[in-house]
Amino acid sequence: MELVLFDGFNGLIQGAFYALMALGLSLIISLNSVINFAHGGFMVIGAYLAFALAPYLGFWGALIAGPVLAAILGILVERGLVRWLYGRPDPVYSLLLTFGLALIIEDSVRTIWGAQGLPFAIPSALDSPLSATYFFITGYRVFVVGAIALAAGALFAFLRFSSFGVRIRAGILDLETVEALGVNVYLLRAVNFAIGIALAGFAGVLAAGVLQLSPTMGNDVIMATFVAIVVGGIGSLLGSVLGGLIIGVAAGVTSAYFPVASDVVIYIIMALVLLVRPRGLLGQEGLFE
Amino acid sequence: MTRDGADAAHAPARIASPAGPVRITGHASPIIANLIVWALLVAVPFWLPLVGGYTALGTRILIYALCAMALNVLLGFTGMMSFGQAAYFGLGGYGAGLALMHLTHSTWLAVLAGTVLGGLAAVVLGGLVMNSRGIYFAMITVAIGQIFYFIAERWDNFTGGQDGLAFSREPLHFGSLTVPLGQDAFYYFVLFFFAIGAAIIAILLNAPLGHSFVAIRENRRRAAFLGLHVTRYVWASFAIAGVLAGLAGALDALLNNFISPASLYWVESGNFVIIAVLGGMRSFWGPLAGAIIFIGFQSYVSSLLPNNWETVIGVLFIIVVLFFPNGILGMIRRRVKFG
Numbered sequence: 199m200e201l202v203l204f205d206g207f208n209g210l211i212q213g214a215f216y217a218l219m220a221l222g223l224s225l226i227i228s229l230n231s232v233i234n235f236a237h238g239g240f241m242v243i244g245a246y247l248a249f250a251l252a253p254y255l256g257f258w259g260a261l262i263a264g265p266v267l268a269a270i271l272g273i274l275v276e277r278g279l280v281r282w283l284y285g286r287p288d289p290v291y292s293l294l295l296t297f298g299l300a301l302i303i304e305d306s307v308r309t310i311w312g313a314q315g316l317p318f319a320i321p322s323a324l325d326s327p328l329s330a331t332y333f334f335i336t337g338y339r340v341f342v343v344g345a346i347a348l349a350a351g352a353l354f355a356f357l358r359f360s361s362f363g364v365r366i367r368a369g370i371l372d373l374e375t376v377e378a379l380g381v382n383v384y385l386l387r388a389v390n391f392a393i394g395i396a397l398a399g400f401a402g403v404l405a406a407g408v409l410q411l412s413p414t415m416g417n418d419v420i421m422a423t424f425v426a427i428v429v430g431g432i433g434s435l436l437g438s439v440l441g442g443l444i445i446g447v448a449a450g451v452t453s454a455y456f457p458v459a460s461d462v463v464i465y466i467i468m469a470l471v472l473l474v475r476p477r478g479l480l481g482q483e484g485l486f487e
Numbered sequence: 488m489t490r491d492g493a494d495a496a497h498a499p500a501r502i503a504s505p506a507g508p509v510r511i512t513g514h515a516s517p518i519i520a521n522l523i524v525w526a527l528l529v530a531v532p533f534w535l536p537l538v539g540g541y542t543a544l545g546t547r548i549l550i551y552a553l554c555a556m557a558l559n560v561l562l563g564f565t566g567m568m569s570f571g572q573a574a575y576f577g578l579g580g581y582g583a584g585l586a587l588m589h590l591t592h593s594t595w596l597a598v599l600a601g602t603v604l605g606g607l608a609a610v611v612l613g614g615l616v617m618n619s620r621g622i623y624f625a626m627i628t629v630a631i632g633q634i635f636y637f638i639a640e641r642w643d644n645f646t647g648g649q650d651g652l653a654f655s656r657e658p659l660h661f662g663s664l665t666v667p668l669g670q671d672a673f674y675y676f677v678l679f680f681f682a683i684g685a686a687i688i689a690i691l692l693n694a695p696l697g698h699s700f701v702a703i704r705e706n707r708r709r710a711a712f713l714g715l716h717v718t719r720y721v722w723a724s725f726a727i728a729g730v731l732a733g734l735a736g737a738l739d740a741l742l743n744n745f746i747s748p749a750s751l752y753w754v755e756s757g758n759f760v761i762i763a764v765l766g767g768m769r770s771f772w773g774p775l776a777g778a779i780i781f782i783g784f785q786s787y788v789s790s791l792l793p794n795n796w797e798t799v800i801g802v803l804f805i806i807v808v809l810f811f812p813n814g815i816l817g818m819i820r821r822r823v824k825f826g
Contacts, residue, residue: 227622233622233625279805279809282809283808286812288568289568289621289622289625290562290568290760290764290768291764291808291812293568293570293625293757293760294760294761294764294804294807294808295804295805295808295809297757297761297801297804298800298801298802298803298804298805298808299801299805300801301797301798301800301801301804302797302798302801302802304797305795305797305798305801306798309794309795421629421633421753424626424629425626425630428622428623428626428627428630432622432623458641459641461637461640461641462633462634462637462638462641465630465631465633465634465637466634468626468627468630469615469627469630469631469634472619472623472626472627472630473615476618476619476623477623478623
């Protein structure tokens with residue numbers, strides 16, 4: 199029973215990461231119409247920037263500064279490269295451009311910080327188990343789940359209640375009309391891209407505390423993130439959260455009972471979901487097809 | 488061909504025109520262009536070493552070109568964004584390798600086994616994916632590829648797991664004559680299958696089947712109104728791409744005398760897409776041009792900058808997407824006003 203709880207809790211943490219990554223990616227796919235293969239790369243950038251800044255700013259400062267700097271880099275990439283693809287409906291171009299970007303990011307990180315894994319220190323207050331029986335529930339892990347829930351909640355509140363968030367949601371539904379109403383859609387898309395990247399960077403810093411830093415840490419996450427989005431339904435933010443949690447917990451529980459299949463189970467879930475519901479759990483018919 | 492409204496509206500009408508067959512693969516002078524291509528391919532073992540290459544590099548280019556041309560039937564001509572071509576490529580490799588290890592000493596039969604394994608998987612799975620479209624099609628194809636990848640990685644005692652399988656290709660026997668498959672001989676062995684594959688693709692694309700593919704690419708809904716069973720044609724296109732990917736994968740395994748799960752990984756699928764786009768998705772020979780540039784560039788840059796060649800490849804992708812969206816051949820054709 200404890201083993202199942204252990205793996206289930208691990209799965210929940212995994213799922214929370216997938217959900218946070220999927221939220222950012224989903225925003226970018228919906229409003230920028232770009233399948234961002236470099237999303238994992240931006241996660242790595244956020245983590246390494248936090249690692250570099252932690253000696254000066256401390257953990258809490260780095261936790262904020264890493265994602266913010268990643269988001270600024272994201273704006274530069276959006277203004278410099280991604281926006282040229284907005285007129286091209288074929289998804290192949292955005293896939294290839296961001297695929298190239300992912301290669302460059304991974305290579306640069308490896309060149310700057312080395313290929314070996316680096317440890318990322320977390321505050322000692324968060325480092326101890328909360329209970330002797332459930333030794334795997336450390337303060338940091340609970341903090342991670344809480345922080346991700348907070349970030350997701352803040353995003354939903356921003357989209358729901360702020361006028362900028364309302365414009366983003368309107369733009370996802372009909373960008374042309376939003377533009378005709380006098381909204382600066384260039385700014386809208388740039389900020390939206392930056393928000394997505396900031397979420398990825400935030401996930402990266404949090405993940406660095408659980409695992410350790412490595413230039414390839416984004417590769418393992420990016421495919422799972424795509425799976426989470428497709429399971430939840432492309433274009434649905436709530437679906438992204440749901441999809442992330444489902445595949446995270448499923449992978450965790452599977453590794454308790456049938457460890458050989460723990461990697462493959464998320465793809466099997468995705469194939470099954472798509473066969474039964476071709477648009478994902480919460481996706482809209484006809485969108486992104 | 489771009490996807491702007493005028494072209495999209497114009498193309499189906501052109502296909503339906505009774506004024507004669509449409510040359511989907513056309514150049515201004517296709518016969519001369521094709522002759523030049525084939526002459527250069529046949530002479531590779533003689534001229535490639537002179538320009539700093541080696542014959543096995545040419546073999547690798549042919550294999551990747553074949554797989555990317557097969558993918559291009561689906562990607563460039565049917566307009567379906569498949570991101571799982573490596574699944575059938577890798578299965579072909581495992582089919583050939585396992586056949587050589589357990590079943591046969593004939594290299595021909597090993598190629599056949601790989602083609603059948605990859606092709607069978609594509610035929611069966613094509614029936615599952617044919618109803619999906621757009622991003623969903625890309626994601627479900629990549630998911631299927633990843634399933635095969637993890638099976639190959641985890642099934643240690645059959646597939647060798649992460650370490651892969653090593654074997655060796657056997658000499659060919661023609662009656663009493665024995666031909667060892669050295670570097671040059673194996674190049675011609677691969678060229679033989681490349682020619683068969685290219686001919687099959689060319690014939691199918693110029694047949695009504697290929698015109699139906701293009702009609703689906705240009706306007707799926709209109710094609711359906713015209714009475715085409717769109718999903719069945721997607722299935723057919725998927726199966727063709729998969730069978731020939733299996734063939735290419737079998738040849739690749741024999742070239743390296745080795746197969747590992749890396750051949751099934753999604754990054755490999757991405758490489759095939761890039762090769763097709765790099766050369767030109769809308770042209771028949773585009774993927775060959777793409778393979779020459781991609782494989783040649785990769786080999787050159789990785790020897791020049793062993794630590795940072797990925798950055799150079801990444802920059803290449805971005806430049807191609809931003810400045811040459813129609814691929815190298817598409818750009819040349821626009822400049823020279825070919826067909």
